[in-house]
Amino acid sequence: MAERFDVSALHGAGAPVALESVRLGERLRRASHTVWAYPQLWIGVLVLLVLLVGALAAPVIAPYDPTGMSAALLKPPSAAHLFGTDTLGRDTFTRILYGGRLSLLVGSTSVLFGMIVGVGLGLVSGYRLGWVDTVLMRCVDGMMAFPSLVLALTVAFALGPSLSSVIIALAIVRIPGFARLTRGQALALSGREFMAAATAVGVGPWRIVWRHYLPNLVNVILIQASIGAGASIFAEASLGFLGLSVPPPAPSWGAMLRDGYAYLEVNPWQSIVPGAFIFLAVLGFNFLGDGLRDALDPQQRRRRGR
Amino acid sequence: MLRYILRRVLQMVPVLFVISVATFLLMHVVVGDPTLLILGQDTSATQQNVDRLRQSLGLNRPLPVQYADWLRHVVVGDLGRSMRFPVSVRAAVGQRLPVTLELTFLALGLAILISLPLGVIAALRPGSRLDVGISAVAAVTLSVPNFWLGVVLIFVFALKLHLLPSSGYVPFTKSPLGNLRLMILPTITLATAYVGSFARYTRSSMLEVLDEDYVRTARAKGLTSGLVLRRHALRNALLPIVTVIGLELAGLFGGAVVTEIVFSLPGVGTLLTESILGRDVSMVQGIIVLITVAVVGVNLVADVVYGLLDPRIRGAYG
Numbered sequence: 001m002a003e004r005f006d007v008s009a010l011h012g013a014g015a016p017v018a019l020e021s022v023r024l025g026e027r028l029r030r031a032s033h034t035v036w037a038y039p040q041l042w043i044g045v046l047v048l049l050v051l052l053v054g055a056l057a058a059p060v061i062a063p064y065d066p067t068g069m070s071a072a073l074l075k076p077p078s079a080a081h082l083f084g085t086d087t088l089g090r091d092t093f094t095r096i097l098y099g100g101r102l103s104l105l106v107g108s109t110s111v112l113f114g115m116i117v118g119v120g121l122g123l124v125s126g127y128r129l130g131w132v133d134t135v136l137m138r139c140v141d142g143m144m145a146f147p148s149l150v151l152a153l154t155v156a157f158a159l160g161p162s163l164s165s166v167i168i169a170l171a172i173v174r175i176p177g178f179a180r181l182t183r184g185q186a187l188a189l190s191g192r193e194f195m196a197a198a199t200a201v202g203v204g205p206w207r208i209v210w211r212h213y214l215p216n217l218v219n220v221i222l223i224q225a226s227i228g229a230g231a232s233i234f235a236e237a238s239l240g241f242l243g244l245s246v247p248p249p250a251p252s253w254g255a256m257l258r259d260g261y262a263y264l265e266v267n268p269w270q271s272i273v274p275g276a277f278i279f280l281a282v283l284g285f286n287f288l289g290d291g292l293r294d295a296l297d298p299q300q301r302r303r304r305g306r
Numbered sequence: 307m308l309r310y311i312l313r314r315v316l317q318m319v320p321v322l323f324v325i326s327v328a329t330f331l332l333m334h335v336v337v338g339d340p341t342l343l344i345l346g347q348d349t350s351a352t353q354q355n356v357d358r359l360r361q362s363l364g365l366n367r368p369l370p371v372q373y374a375d376w377l378r379h380v381v382v383g384d385l386g387r388s389m390r391f392p393v394s395v396r397a398a399v400g401q402r403l404p405v406t407l408e409l410t411f412l413a414l415g416l417a418i419l420i421s422l423p424l425g426v427i428a429a430l431r432p433g434s435r436l437d438v439g440i441s442a443v444a445a446v447t448l449s450v451p452n453f454w455l456g457v458v459l460i461f462v463f464a465l466k467l468h469l470l471p472s473s474g475y476v477p478f479t480k481s482p483l484g485n486l487r488l489m490i491l492p493t494i495t496l497a498t499a500y501v502g503s504f505a506r507y508t509r510s511s512m513l514e515v516l517d518e519d520y521v522r523t524a525r526a527k528g529l530t531s532g533l534v535l536r537r538h539a540l541r542n543a544l545l546p547i548v549t550v551i552g553l554e555l556a557g558l559f560g561g562a563v564v565t566e567i568v569f570s571l572p573g574v575g576t577l578l579t580e581s582i583l584g585r586d587v588s589m590v591q592g593i594i595v596l597i598t599v600a601v602v603g604v605n606l607v608a609d610v611v612y613g614l615l616d617p618r619i620r621g622a623y624g
Contacts, residue, residue, distance in 0.1 A: 040445065142324030145598040145605075149560030150578070154594060157582045158332055234451055238564055241453050242579050254453075261457055261568075268461050275454030283449035290445060 041291025047284035055100035064091035066098040067249045074267040095251040107233040110170035118178025126186025140176040148173045230285030237278040385592035395592035405573035412493040417500035425508025447502035456495040456568035473570040492569045512543040552608025556601045
């Protein structure tokens with residue numbers, strides 16, 4: 001999957017995307033009427049729902065213990081083992097379900113933390129401007145010079161292999177994107193008349209940020225969060241593939257793919273099935289993000305010629 | 307133009323400073339005392355030995371002094387020595403670099419070759435079935451995990467069809483044909499995600515340009531649509547793509563790390579992964595400095611090229 005940077009990076013200070021002061025709820029209600037007009041949106045939601053139900057209900061659905069070994073090594077798919085078994089005789093279907101928990105947990109939490117810090121920094125930068133802005137943005141530029149996978153690898157390496165270090169590493173990777181997007185949008189907003197009006201009637205900075213900046217930024221942040229969650233899941237799988245995600249025997253799709261890769265000739269299912277699920281999860285979030293962009297952002301839609 | 311370039315170079319300085327401090331701190335504060343790594347399991351190491359090693363490595367000096375000392379060496383290209391093997395970081399990276407560069411540029415070339423025509427075709431008939439199809443393909447390729455694609459390609463083309471070798475590396479100078487045969491699958495693996503990404507940018511950039519007044523003027527004065535496309539629209543639409551390619555190069559390198567592992571290519575990515583797993587701190591540090599400096603450098607080149615091609619940019623920032 002390619003790195004996806006926010007479009008504001010391309011336009012320097014950032015082009016305003018969707019800035020009409022309509023509440024998100026209202027916008028969503030309008031959008032729901034035409035949800036069928038956005039195939040990406042509902043395909044994304046559908047894929048994610050299936051994965052989420054599978055992950056949440058894993059203890060109920062899963063026929064075996066995710067770390068329970070058996071004598072049936074590297075078996076092909078059968079009625080007893082839907083996706084076959086791995087090198088230690090563990091049921092791959094069960095491990096896929098439990099691995100989904102890890103993927104979705106890492107994807108959502110890392111984006112949440114990255115979003116909180118990134119949006120915070122972006123608001124401070126775009127609102128205060130001056131030297132604060134300069135220092136923060138140079139730091140963001142510095143972080144962006146790291147290929148995100150290399151940054152994640154480095155932080156995960158420094159913190160040691162554990163679930164929390166993977167989440168922290170991937171959260172850090174997400175910060176610059178959110179910071180830059182928020183700053184660009186905040187800058188575009190600050191030139192608008194209602195901002196000047198709010199300041200003129202003596203509204204304090206906290207209230208301005210809370211009541212005027214954030215509601216107008218929700219759309220673009222939501223879109224970025226969805227695409228970011230896909231990128232985080234892909235990054236977690238990459239770390240797993242390189243042997244740097246959560247330590248075994250916890251099931252991680254990336255690590256399962258790597259373990260199965262060594263036996264590609266004997267049993268291709270063990271690497272191709274986990275990879276297909278990584279693909280589905282990333283696709284779900286990307287489609288959700290693209291679909292939201294189409295549904296919430298009329299300007300973009302016009303540009304896309306729909 | 308010179309002022310524009312100078313400005314961009316000066317803007318790089320604080321970014322490089324941030325990168326260098328981050329890399330230095332990451333390794334020296336978070337990883338902790340490298341003497342423990344060097345002496346490792348050697349239980350015979352007395353406190354005296356540890357102290358002597360710390361002394362000789364200069365680890366007992368204040369952190370800013372250590373940083374300044376480290377930076378002085380890095381600036382002149384001295385990245386230190388590997389903690390695992392008797393080689394300098396520079397020599398180790400230099401030996402692996404050609405593989406990574408070849409892979410990256412082949413993939414970049416392939417992605418551009420496929421994606422630009424796709425993006426232009428999609429933009430010419432927005433909303434058409436062809437456009438929707440191309441957009442769908444772009445959306446899907448953006449979500450394909452490169453390492454999985456690599457495994458599937460190896461399974462189909464190497465193990466099932468026996469058409470191509472599954473992994474390994476031969477230098478181009480030794481056997482040009484053998485080298486290219488080995489690079490086919492890795493190149494496709496790395497390029498696929500960027501086909502989707504570049505096609506999207508080309509499409510939206512093209513749509514924007516086709517909406518411009520000068521394109522309408524060109525059409526109005528009766529130029530053929532082919533001529534309008536080539537002379538007026540395409541030239542302007544491709545300009546922002548230069549910047550996009552520069553920005554995506556960082557990600558391309560990240561993808562190369564994984565691709566090299568899948569295909570057992572002896573590149574910088576493999577070296578980085580091995581060094582991380584072997585806790586070779588100085589090697590990791592050196593590779594990261596080189597990668598980030600390269601990324602910043604490439605972005606600078608992309609901006610300068612953009613400025614050369616588009617006088618409006620020079621005017622706005624010069």
